Amino acid sequence: MLESGRTRASMKALEHIAGVLGVKPADLLGGAPSPAAPQYMLYEARRLAEEGRAAEAIPLLEQLEEGLTPPDQLVRLRYLAACYNLSGQAKAAFPLIERAQRMADLLGDQEEQIRVKAVLAAAYTRTYAYEEAIRVLKECVQASDDGVVNDPAFQFRRLVDLAVAQTNQRQPKQALLTYERAIALSEEFGDRASLAHLYAGIAKAHHDSGDLEAAILNSQKSLHIYEDLGLMDQVACALDNAAALYVEHGNTTRARECLARAARIAEEVRRDTTLASIRASEAELLARTDTDAALEQAQQVLKFARRVEQPDAQVRMLLLTGELRMKTSSATARRSFQEARQVAE
Template identity: 30%
Template sequence: MAERDEPGVIGRRVQKLRVDKGLTQRQLAEPTYTPAYVSTLEAGRVRPSDEALRHIAGRLGVDFEELATGRPAHLGTDLRLRLTEAQRTLATGAAEDAARQYAALLAEAERHGLVEEQATALLGLGECGIDTGDLTTARAHFERAEARLADAPLPARVPALRGRAVTHYLAGELRYAVYLLESTLDELNRGGLHDPDALLLLYASAIGPYMDMGAHARAAQAAELALALAPQVGDPALVARMHRSVARTLLAEGRIAEADASLAKASELYRQLQLRTELANCHWMRGYVSAQHGDLARAEDELRQAQSMLDAQRAALYSSQVAVELADVLHRRGRSDEAAAQLHRVLGDLSSERGAVHSAAAHRLLGIIAEDARDTEAAEEHYVRALSLLERAGAAGDLADLCRLLGDLLRRTGRTEAALDAYRTGLGHRTAPGTTTLGPAPAQPPL
């Protein structure tokens, strides 16, 4: 239970409830206490013990917590029940509806000073912001959640930290996103805080930024660690629905502790449902690795599985990013028209502020397809747009490769000086596969 109110506030509350009930101070006090004690308590000149408050609450016919804090009976449990409803809404992909639910719950939790429930609502609002692509607002919600949990253990703060990192990643700030994820992983693993859920969330979230920075070895390792940590989930939505129904029944019967336990199970299952987005990233990574090894059929299968999981979650931004990877595989399999159509469809969902690296990758691939069709003007236009996006994001590995493509195109069209400038730019960004300038990889958990 949260901190109780000051003695003066409790005293005034006792007096009002006593008068409303038509009781005298003697009737309220007997048989355990004296009228003088009740008078002193109502005047706010004594801090009542839990035992005294329980006695008075019983005489007044109110809940102990309501008397001590002014909150309606079972408010916290009721709020947690409605937070799981909002989680369910978000897990089914209705992010805008979920955001409205979370906003109302946040206001209620703030009104009653329920800190943990405030943090849960803020995290939900942050996830809604990511799903709808409102990254600035999402980041602000995650920062507020982190502030609410400032005194909590690190594993409890991981969802807020991870959310903040993801907003930076999706905005194209790759290096800072990786710094946040790696430093949190290091603190967890070196400190012996091997919380599987927290670790899974962080490793899965690191895959995308690692890939975009050219740190393929770290991305592959993160994917394998995430999959090793992933819980085995059958159909959590059905089980979660059962726990919510049970919680309602228990709450109606006044069995608060049992209702809270059921709600905790429902909340965990909805969290696992949201993890499908993270697990989709692992299939995305496997598809990328298969493509690099030339196994294009398996790469297409893995990427389509990732895209299907993301579409089911209505994670539009992530789904668009996977679509770019899938288009590359389709192009390499000789289906360039299909690849180009897919790229044009998703470019509307990507920009310099939302998925900058994959927007650049889409333009790069469209440039290659245009070159194959002997349309050098369109190819150059796509390469230049991609170059601008990658320079802003700092995606060194992709930038070096793009400069080579642009340089080759300029050289073939007789613009030698411009080609040399492009090559020089690329050399300045060259990195070896699997490396970054991020320093040592974070410590690993004992699996």
């Protein structure tokens, strides 16, 4: 029997809608979903992102520019921006966040509006805009208190993020109060990775308030959790931070041991940006006993940090170079300080 014109037009419309959604027409008619539908790729990308495997999730998320429903497209943008944050590409995350914000507003999805704000706060933090991060994170925490987002894990992570930002903004008293609230909330579930971040932040807050022993104690707690979870890049970062505390405590031997182990781990997991920070710490420690050797090492670390685009290590080595050259060439020292300021900006 021949199809009528109306039937053919209906089928073409159905095929068009299915194509936009990234599914087969049978899916819209109640048939079995196609395993190749973009939604399934989105689920897989989300799983990878939630496991911290941002580098694997990004290509999948980038392929899904078309074929998703508007709500799924919003989720894709949010996860892609979050993955860019995790992979050290915060500047690339901002345009995606803006798109996600507009889409969340158009959909009237209040929960997604807050979740996108959390990604925005992370991007602010990674670009050192701590004041803006604090403002946005407070909005996220308040939204959780008001029931806009009914997710204790989300609220806990935002409290930890807020405390870290407050610590970085030199607000240790406020940070410790925020950490106390986060610890109380953490008893509701077992997010140990976030708990490790929490202890690392508490260590920094205690350090900023002058309690070095409490800082070392909480730094060790953070390190042990990262080790138990097998998060080796975080282990290397924690060892780098612990070394700085041991230096201030006067235990340079323990500091060298921490840095040596941290460097081995960073090399094994191929995290060059982490390695640049560790090498910078080694140069700073060496400067305490051997100025000439430290100056040479600082130049090597500076070259490496530039190659791997690690601005924090670059600033540290430029400042160290300036300090070490002050006695022999004040003009050269000033140039190093000026360049450090330019990189920091």
